[in-house]
Amino acid sequence: MRLIPTFVITTSTFVLSCAMMTAVQAAGELNVYNWGDYINPEVLTRFEQEHDVKVTLDTYGTNEEMLAKIQAGATGYDIVFPSVHMHDIMHKLDLLWESNINKSSGFENIEPDFIRANTDPESSWCLPYAWGTVGIVYNKTKVPEITSWEDFFAIPDKYGEKITMLDDLRETIGVGLIMNGHSVNSRDPEELKAAQQFILDRKDKISAFTYDVIPLVQSGDVAASHWYVGAMYTVLQNPDEMGYVIPKEGATMYQEDICVLKTAPNKENAKLFMEFYLQPEMPALNVEQQMNGTPNKAARALLPDNLRNNPGMNPPPDVMAKLQIFEDLGADLKKYDRVWTKIRTQ
């Protein structure tokens, strides 16, 4: 039904000016390129209704997959959700558009601690979107309470149950680095070797490196898994059987920012979406479905108590201090690649 007016407007503006035509034609569209299951569909629906914009959602599985696709020349996407280190990379590669979102109303609710990208210290390009911890999800019917990585790696021997880790080079090597007391962004070959040895020593105890494991933890086929805080969804549904913990030795955290691509055909709508997402109700909606953290403090105030005071989702300051975030390693990523290949070969 919207087709006819659009057509009329388009035709009339064509007569007036071509530049204006593009603007008006674009008025109705926003192409979102996001991680799979990383936004509450309700947020997109509300945006569509409120601003009469048709949203198309396409998804990716890793930062690298998204970058590869954008670099290979994929056009037509407006906004992407890179992790902080990928935000830096995309900035260096000149793939982003400066949105000046920090001048929009509602930005004062974003906690300054979450403006993390080194290349965007004022948050004038991208908007901090969501963050979360990477810890351990476990099945309480199979193992008693877990509080540490040490408990986690002891499960196969102690209880004869299975554990899995993430099929992610940085995350899994990161655990090895944390356990040796090193930074998850270490570039020191000796520290990396120690991390490699740590994981290799336990490799026959680790059943798999995989993301697709939550149903197996629910069924008890796997007792515990290195996984994202998003697992809190099943934990809150079934708190007697499932648990999620940030290990006391430390863990990693992730954060994604909303960025507008330089090649975006609908930059105005992209900015409009970012402003829409600055309304506290939207991140709150997202948190309730995604079970992760939000940098928007006004949104946090809107959350029900069991989410706002959840130690996995909103950890106390002493736990926050133990969380590390990945930085872009540049050419040194090759060292991690080699370590990861060695881990998966031996």
Next chain:
Amino acid sequence: MIPRLTTLDRKRWRLVGLLSPITLFLGVFFLAPLSIMLVYAFLEPGLYGGVEWNYYHHNFGRILGWADGEFEEFDLVYLQIFARSFRLALTTVLGALLICFPAAFWVSRLDDRWKTLCLFLITLPFFASLVVRLFAWVIILKPSGFINQTLISMGLIERPFDMLYTEGAVILGMIYIFIPFMFLPLYASLEKLDRSLIEASSDLGASRLKTFLRVTLPLSLPGIIGGSIIVFIPSLGNFIVPDLLGGAKVLMIGNLVEQQFLQARNWPFGSALAMMIMVAVLIFLLIYVSVVTRSETMSEGREF
């Protein structure tokens, strides 16, 4: 007046007409990407994916174990992965052959109506997505899955077998997905097999085993070799099965290439690895061609 075409000209033009679509298709979708890959394999990796346009000779040396001058020590890790992939791919070929040969032999002896049904059943798995079918195997193989629960309830085992996330699961998964590719060429050559030759062999006093070894097997050899190659090539580069059923612990070359293009952002090294797979496959194809030509000249020699 249009000049009259001679028969030869007409034949030539017909050949051009018939072959140009496939030539164009292969040129655009096979040769062009292949040349890109070949060029990339000799370029320097870009910091964030892509390539720098500088000649870089370390990629192939790195596969063979040498350090690439900057980060690594001499280590045969990539050759180990090649060796493992070859072993797994050959096991897959052997397994698929052992399952498909008797089945294809049996189907080729059925009457036409049943033959059609069986051929339809063999192609049936293609109607469902590969990933869905592999996840079904996860459910079958997991400790609380179908196989273990059946064995436990029958009292045969006490604790579930570890089947999921093992090398065995990878081989099983690969045999499963490649069975149709082995079955069809085998069936085609067994179908053509002249049954009177088998009768003649037993009339002349050969035992069943001898008939099989001296008559059936040599005559179905083209099917066996064809099926083996069609199964071997995609098994060698497979990365979905090791990921889903092997828990990413059983690294094959396909996984390594995937890792280079995505997580490691090293496109040239990924290209070089892919070129190595192609070379390996080409060597196998050359062996195939030489074996087939030899067996053909031999059988021709026998006839005259």
